[in-house]
Amino acid sequence: MRPTPQNPAIAAQIQQAVALHQRGDHDKAEAVYKKVLAKAPKHFQALYLMGMLQLHREDPAAAIEWIDKALKINPTHVDAQFDRATALEDVERYTEALRSYDLVLALKSDFTEALYRRGNVLRAMKRHMEALDCYKRVLAAQPDHAQAWLKQGNSLNDLGRLSEALTCYEKAVEVAPEYPEALFNLANTLKEFDRIDEAMAIYDKVLEIEPDFAEAIANRAYLLAGKYRLEEALAGYDRAIELLPDYPDMAYNRAVTLEELQRYDDAIAGYALVPSSDPNYQSARWNTALCNLKLGNLEAGWRQYEQRWQTEQMRKTQRYFTQPLWLGDGPLAGKTILLHSEQGFGDTLQFARYAPMLAERGARVILQVQPALKSLMANVKGVSAVLATGEQLPPFDLQCPLMSLPLACQTFSLNDIPDAGYLQQDPAKTESWKVRLGEKRKPRVGLVWSGSNPRVNSPATKRLDAARSIPFNAMSPLLQNDQVEFFALQPQSSINSPLSLNLGGLSSALKLGGLSSGLTIGGQRLVDYTRDLRDFSDTAALIDNLDLVISVDTAVAHLAGSLGKPVWLLNRYNTDWRWLLGRNDSPWYPSMRIFRQEKPGDWSKVIEDVRTELQQQAQR
Structure with a gap:
């Protein structure tokens, strides 16, 4: 100047x-x-x-005071007005900053940087469409403005328009190949599209340019964990936290990685380090409960499990009643209690076992469950009425979410777990399937290899599904056993998922509508009736006509266990809490046998053990 x-x-x-x-x-x-x-x-x-x-x-606040004095003398000085606007932006006085940028542009309409900064203010005010208009005007005048490409991508990202955002980040990198922030956001967006290898390569490039970019180190660690490179992921989180100790997600994701490494005591200590200001704070407290349950610390686990209602995930589904919550703190005799489902099908199946216990205490039990379970749950012992979620409720005195029942009933040791024989299948349906299946010539085995459809769930659920699911081609060694007849029990909602359909080079009669004509591998046929399974009572009737169910950790495994049917659970390395640690049986389901991964993501040993055991049983 x-x-x-x-x-x-x-x-x-x-x-x-x-x-x-x-x-x-x-x-x-x-x-x-x-x-x-x-x-x-x-x-x-x-x-x-x-x-x-x-x-x-x-010190932008002090700067504003001095520049204001200067502008009283010369109010049309463009640079002074611009610098005042940037100072106002720095102290988040966005409305005033916006007026100042407007004044700058009134004085000098081609002041591109003022237009760009105006867009930034509008984005901070969550006026995304107006911000986009600013960035587009900047880029029309200056197509090589890499920051405008970046910020336009950010606004599109805010609006959920990820494909357009990706294009903007690619343009920013094209204009400025060494621009770390643009590369970082490009990698983040590729991650959202599950283009993991591309995202990883770009994070690597970011860190070549700026080795101490803590957020890039942490996001790269997240991808490493998803590839089961857990020790590398842990080292990444440690470095990121060293550089940026208070950044959200880092301490939480580090603790998650410790949990995935089966270092549960360390994970509990790690979750305790998540600050209360972190958006994951409540999830960390819930995960602490899950770790304690895995370790068999049931009393601490169930008490901490009530923390789930403070998490964002569960707050969305929490139900509110005028009737009081019962957590075991009063007599039930002569009372009507509503037990209501809260999470997945498997959870409902597992915890419905508490209904007979409450009935024995003199309660009239009403059970409200997901619609697909209503017919099946009509046969739960001790239940007076079963309703589907959304149906009109009769009068009741008390209420309890199903997964609070272990706390309410003080299930504080494994010996306290109620018996599993609480489900009774409809004999008529079982007989109908018996007739339909015809004469049994060899043992019948049901198969489930994949969890929910990961295309319609959150990133965390996608990661869970990837961990618990087995690509179908990895199951092929089981199907080479011609002494067994195999039946698909894979839910239709996930039968066409990428995890489910990872068939490799196998010949297949699989159609997009489901396995309607079955699947033939090496001359062995996988029989499929899943299109005819309208709800869980139909699935239960089919299972009643099988000799064994082999399943990954899904509701079908719970269903088979609840019916007392022999079930072999193919369990991921970082087990769900209910399967505990280091054992091949389940106190929840006496008919269950557990085959556990020895290494994260590696199903080969599990499949080989199951194949060998199945071969031996078929020969007996």
């Missing part, structure tokens, strides 16, 4: 102050500016430069 022509003494002082200012000697520069202002209190340039000095000291 050029000093305004002054008398020789003041001009010399301004020149001296500017030289000191430019060298970064702010204290000496300030002293000279103040000498000028002592002689000329309305000296525009000295006032304005004092404001700029405060900006360089990262």
Whole structure:
């Protein structure tokens, strides 16, 4: 900035102050500016430069005061108005900043940087469409403005328009190949599209340019964990936390990784380090409960499990009643209690076992469950009425979510778990399937290899499904056993998922509508009736006609266990809490046998053990 022509003494002082200012000697520069202002209190340039000095000291609030004094003398000075707007933006006085940028653009309509900064303010105010308009105008005038491409991508991301955002990030990187923030956001968006290898490569490039980019280190660690490179992921989180200790997600994701490594005590300690300001704080407390349950610390686990209602995930589904919550703190005799489902099908199947216990205490039990379970649950012992979620409820006195029942009934040791024989299948349906299946010539085995459809769930659920699911081609060694007849029990909602349909080079009669004609591998046929299974009572009737169910960790495994049918659970390395640790049986389901992964993501040993055991049983 050029000093305004002054008398020789003041001009010399301004020149001296500017030289000191430019060298970064702010204290000496300030002293000279103040000498000028002592002689000329309305000296525009000295006032304005004092404001700029405060900006360089990262004190925008003080800068605004000085620049305001300067603008009283020369209100149409474009640079001063622009710098005032940036200072207002820095202190988050967005409405005033927006007015200032508008004034700048009224004075100089082609001031591209002011238009760009105006877009940033609008985005901060969540006025995303107006922000997009600003960025588009900037890029029309200056197509190589990499920051505008980046911020336009961010606004589109805010609006959920990820494909368009991806294009903007690609343009930003095209314009500025070494721009770390643009590369970082490009990698983040590729991650959202499950283009994991591409995202990983770009995170690597970011870290070549800026090795201490903590957020990139942490996001790369998240991808490493998803690839079961857990020790590398843990090292990444440790480095990221060292660089940026208070950044959200890092401490939480580090604890999750410790849990995935089966270092449960360390994970509990890690969850305790998640600060209350972190959005994951409540999830960390819930995960602490899950770790304790895995370790068999049931009393601590069930008490902590009530923390689930504080998490964002569960707050969305929590139901509110005028009737009081019963957690075992009062007699039930003569009372009507509503037990209501809250999470997945498997959870409902597992915890319905508490209904007979409450009936034995003199309660009239009403059970409200997901519609697909209503018919099956009509046969639960001790239940007076079963309703589907959304149906009108009869009068009741007390209520309890199903998964709070272990706490309410003080299931504090494995010996306290109620028996599993609480489900009774409809004999007529079982007989109908018996007739339909015809004469049994060899043992019948049901198969489930995949969880829910990951295309319609959150990133966390996708990761869970990936961990618990087995690509169908990995199951092929089981199907080579011609002494067994195999039946698909895979739910239709997930039968066409990428995990489910990972068939490799296998020949298949599989159609997009389901396995309606079955699947033939190496001459062995997988029989499929899943299109005819309208609800869980139909599935239960089919299972009643099988000799064994082999399943990953899904509701079908719970269903088979609840019916007392032999079930082999193919269990992931970081087990769900209910399967405990280091055992091949389940106190929840006496008919269950558990085959556990020995390494994260590696199903080969599990499949080989099951294949061998199945072969031996078929020969007996």
